[in-house]
Structure formats: C-alpha cells, structure tokens
Amino acid sequence: MAAAKVHRVSVWYREGEPEPEGLSPFERREFLALEDWDIPDGEHLVLHCRHPKFSEWAVKAIFEVYRDDVTLSHLTIYPAAGWAPSGGLTDEIRRTVRLDDLRKMAKRRLQLQEVAGRIGVDPTSFKRNGARGRRGRSDLDFATIAQEYVVLGETDPKGVIGALAGRMCLSPSTVRGLLWQARKRGLLTDAPPGQSGGQLTGRAKGLLRGSR
Secondary structure (H helix, E strand, O other): OOOOOOOOOOOOOOOOOOOOOOOOHHHHHHHOOOOOEEOOOOOEEEEEEEOOOOOOEEEEEEEEEOOOOEEEEEEEEEEOOOOOOOOOOOHHHHHOOOHHHHHHHHHHHOOOHHHHHHHOOOHHHHOHHHHHHHOOOOHHHHHHHHHHHHHHHHHOOOOHHHHHHHHHOOOHHHHHHHHHHHHHOOOEOOOOOOOOOOOEOHHHHHHHHHOO
C-alpha cells in the first residue's frame, strides 16, 4: 500500500540546520531564504510566493516588462508542499489571487534601482502612477486597513499579517506599523499580548458607514 502523502503548511528552519529531505521546490526556496523575485532575462520578472489567503498553496506569476509598465502573462497556483491539500484547487482559491495586486507588486519591485537596472528600465517610470499612494493616510484609510485585517484574521489568525501585506503590496513590518497607527487613532482594539487580533471600534465603524 502506498505511503500517505503528508501536507506541509509552512516551512521555517533555523540558520545552519541541514536541509530536510522531501522538500518541494517551493519549500526549498523558503528553506534557503531565496528572494521571492527572479529575473530570468532582460524582459521578464517572476514572483514566487505563498497564496495571500490559503498558505498551503503557492503562486508563481510571470510578468512581461516594458519601458514604463508591466503585463501579467502567466499565473500558476500550485500546492506549496508538492501534494494538493484536502479538497484540491477550488474557485475560491483561484478568485482570491488578485491579479491587480500582483501587478502592483511587480511595479513596486521595479521601482528599485538594482532590479530596474538588471532589466534595463528606468525605475522612476514605475513611480509616477504610485504618487497618489504616498499621500498621508486619513482616519478612513486606517479604518479600511483595520477592517481588512479583522476580516482576514477571521479565516487565518496566524497568517493575517502576511496575507494583508500581500494584499497591500507592503512588507509585514510596514503593515504592523499601520495597524499600530490604527490602534493609536482609536480605530482598532488591542490584541492579546504576543498575538494577532483586535476588533473595529465604534469610531472605525462610523467612518466606514459614512464612506458608503
């Protein structure tokens, strides 16, 4: 009788540990702490990451890079551990990979001089459309961020920071800072010590209702 397939959800190891046997190609990338982004040639950018909501799945996105824009040309959703989790690939898993968010992530990556230089484009060309996003955030902006955090935390409390970071095209540390600001402004309640969590305050709910 064939051995049962083991579904691994996440792989994190201490530096210096020997590489475990049986890692999938994606898990091996994580074990080796490789960059999420590859530049295979002077015309493409490739993203490897876990699904923003369903961490048992991985996403590979290939972008064609032009002088001042990027186009998503290929998207693959596959089991991070090599074997499909129970239930397999579903419409919900597919739909919750937001293509526009992936494209924004690629454009943010191309704003880095090192990355843009390797491809041969001007990084400032990819900053022009992002100027609006650099404005100061309002209380409504922070209430919206807090709402996304609460909703995502209901389905994946442990992975909520990473999921929100992927959705907002920001680093986890930046997202933590935004949530701290939301709490400081009285829009999100405190989480238990050492844990994620919190709920929208009455003030946040009022702001969100008024924006509809």
